[in-house]
């Protein structure tokens with residue numbers, strides 16, 4: 001399969017190429033860490049969620065590549081991690097390790113002759129503190145989405161997007177553990193295929209998947225199932241990340257027969273975008289706020305693959321509000337046939353569960 005020529009008339013061509021390069025390089029660092037699976041390198045953040053040397057290293061590498069590839073552009077990034085915990089007493093060793101990993105990955109790649117100091121690493125991490133918002137351009141990065149999956153040895157994604165005047169215009173997502181062709185039924189695991197996939201999309205130009213090295217590339221599109229009885233659905237692997245009472249009630253209302261496929265991270269959006277399944281939904285407990293980096297990249301990949309991404313009331317997601325997403329009640333990604341049916345079932349289920357008044 002030879003790669004199709006780059007889309008003509010794509011105003012984000014340079015950014016698209018830089019974003020793909022950034023997530024592919026970050027994926028190499030993550031793969032290395034996951035192979036060693038150094039549980040000792042897992043820290044717990046103030047919000048009690050885990051973070052690893054790979055989350056930090058990935059964020060540093062993505063910032064580095066974007067700055068090197070797009071030197072004339074103003075750099076603003078809304079990213080998940082920052083240097084706060086690494087500046088605390090006792091974090092010297094972990095900072096040293098991150099710096100070493102980043103420098104080794106840059107050296108192995110050979111694109112840049114640059115060596116970062118520990119201070120450079122801290123400064124690069126803090127380059128992700130932008131508030132984003134409705135004006136200007138901002139990169140949005142989740143350096144490892146699905147850290148819990150990453151630690152378990154399961155699915156995770158390096159998810160990058162570009163926001164331009166409040167709208168997501170580009171997404172690039174590396175999924176190092178996702179089969180290149182299609183997933184089987186078991187939590188995103190390999191079905192003997194080549195493993196590793198890089199999904200990307202720019203507004204108006206469609207969505208593609210390629211191997212992490214870029215040797216094979218193809219256009220992707222969402223499935224065309226229009227009867228929910230034939231649909232399968234993805235939801236978070238982690239029980240705390242979505243209300244399963246609510247989602248099983250929605251599945252029942254829709255007459256869905258297939259059991260849920262539970263996988264970590266925005267790999268769920270990617271899998272929906274290429275038609276591995278029909279629906280991805282998540283209904284967070286306590287209507288907790290969602291962050292833009294958990295959805296920006298995945299949502300444009302799905303919409304450019306011909307799908308829709310809405311909140312539980314059927315509204316578009318609003319990425320222009322800063323670090324948190326404007327949405328109501330939950331997130332649904334599916335095709336245009338199923339979306340109205342899923343929104344209707346979600347509204348009913350949420351009323352019954354007492355989540356909506």
Ligand SMILES: Nc1ncnc2c1ncn2[C@@H]1O[C@H](COP(=O)(O)O)[C@@H](OP(=O)(O)O)[C@H]1O
Pocket residue numbers: 049080142144145146147148235236237238240241242263264265266284285288291294
């Ligand atoms: N209690 C909770 N409820 C909802 N989402 C949560 C959560 N704890 C963590 N998350 C979010 O869920 C993301 C993972 O998505 P998924 O549940 O689809 O695998 C996490 O991203 P990180 O792993 O980047 O921190 C985190 O932002």
Ligand SMILES: [Mg+2]
Pocket residue numbers: 049050080147
């Ligand atoms: Mg996290």
Ligand SMILES: [Mg+2]
Pocket residue numbers: 142144145146293294
């Ligand atoms: Mg995340």
Ligand SMILES: [Mg+2]
Pocket residue numbers: 055080142143144145146147
């Ligand atoms: Mg993350």
